[in-house]
Amino acid sequence: MKSMIQAELELPLYGLSEAALYLRLPIKTLEYWAFGRGVVKPLIRAASKDPRTLSFMNLLECHMLAAMRSIYDLHLSRIRRAIANLSRNGLRHPLIEKALYTNRIDLLLNELDGVINISRPRRFGQYEIPEIVKVHLERIEYDKRTFRFYPFVRERSPDEPKYIVINPAVGFGKPVVAGTGVSTAVIAARFNARESIPDLAREYGLEEKQVEEAIRWETRAIAA
Numbered sequence: 243m244k245s246m247i248q249a250e251l252e253l254p255l256y257g258l259s260e261a262a263l264y265l266r267l268p269i270k271t272l273e274y275w276a277f278g279r280g281v282v283k284p285l286i287r288a289a290s291k292d293p294r295t296l297s298f299m300n301l302l303e304c305h306m307l308a309a310m311r312s313i314y315d316l317h318l319s320r321i322r323r324a325i326a327n328l329s330r331n332g333l334r335h336p337l338i339e340k341a342l343y344t345n346r347i348d349l350l351l352n353e354l355d356g357v358i359n360i361s362r363p364r365r366f367g368q369y370e371i372p373e374i375v376k377v378h379l380e381r382i383e384y385d386k387r388t389f390r391f392y393p394f395v396r397e398r399s400p401d402e403p404k405y406i407v408i409n410p411a412v413g414f415g416k417p418v419v420a421g422t423g424v425s426t427a428v429i430a431a432r433f434n435a436r437e438s439i440p441d442l443a444r445e446y447g448l449e450e451k452q453v454e455e456a457i458r459w460e461t462r463a464i465a466a
Contacts, residue, residue, distance in 0.1 A: 248388060254295035255415045261296045264393050264408065264417070265304055275307055276300060285322060287334060298410040299335050302382055302391055306337040309378035338382070338389075392420065395459050405455035417459060419452050429453055430460030 258276070262269040277294060278284040285307060289297035296304070310321055325336055377400050383390045388411045392404040407420040417426045424446050432442060439457075443450045 250410045251298045251389060252289060253297055253410065253415075254289035254293075255298060255410065256296045256301060258294055258296070261301055261304065264301065265308060266394055266398075267304065267308055272304060275304055285318070285325060286337075298389065298391070298408070298415060299338060301408070302389060303335055303337045305381065305391065305393075306378055393417070393459075395455060395462065403451075403455065405452050406459050419446075419448060419456055422446070422448070424448065424456075426456040426459050429456040433457050 256264070258269055258273055261267075262272045265272065273279075273294070274282075275285045276288045276296060277291065286300055286303045288300055289295055307321065329336055377398060380400070381392045381394070381404070383392075388409060391408045393406060393408060394402055395406055396402060405420055406417050406426060408415060408417050412418055412423050413425055418424055419426065419429070429442055429446070433439065433453075439450050439453050442448070443453045446453075
């Protein structure tokens with residue numbers, strides 16, 4: 243991914259509770275990653291410390307941290323060391339700006355001169371890499387202008403459809419139906435006002451399954 247990050251991607255847009263909802267994470271976990279605790283330093287550079295607010299890029303970083311912790315169960319100390327090593331090269335968001343691999347113990351970076359273990363002192367060597375943090379990386383797209391983030395609505399699965407997108411260039415960075423500027427919150431509000439799914443689909447030029455997913459997303463938000 244490109245290292246040139248547009249200013250809009252760095253704006254403080256998301257409060258902790260909102261970001262935790264989008265990422266399906268406990269708010270205390272997100273707070274710890276973004277702002278640290280006591281003498282423990284944060285894992286990412288939050289967009290704003292007062293008030294405590296995250297940028298879109300912070301959202302993506304925490305999305306990848308969730309993959310490393312919940313799916314691969316990597317120790318935070320090794321993730322922290324890997325981030326520190328990459329940050330020395332001038333990367334502000336190393337978890338997003340570099341494609342990282344894992345052997346389920348450390349974080350690895352695949353360079354031309356070999357595979358580098360960035361969770362430990364710099365070493366080169368051959369590692370068997372069973373899989374990339376693929377499921378989560380596939381929820382992030384980049385098209386030379388901006389990033390798009392497709393949050394998980396139902397479960398963290400490769401089969402999860404990409405019907406909902408968060409893009410700081412569309413809808414002020416709030417969730418919309420992918421490929422449109424239609425707010426999921428607006429669809430859900432109208433559905434709750436007893437408008438039918440077929441009528442909403444016709445009005446907005448959507449498929450019924452897109453409307454259903456928008457409602458599902460917002461219903462989950464209310465439940466949380």
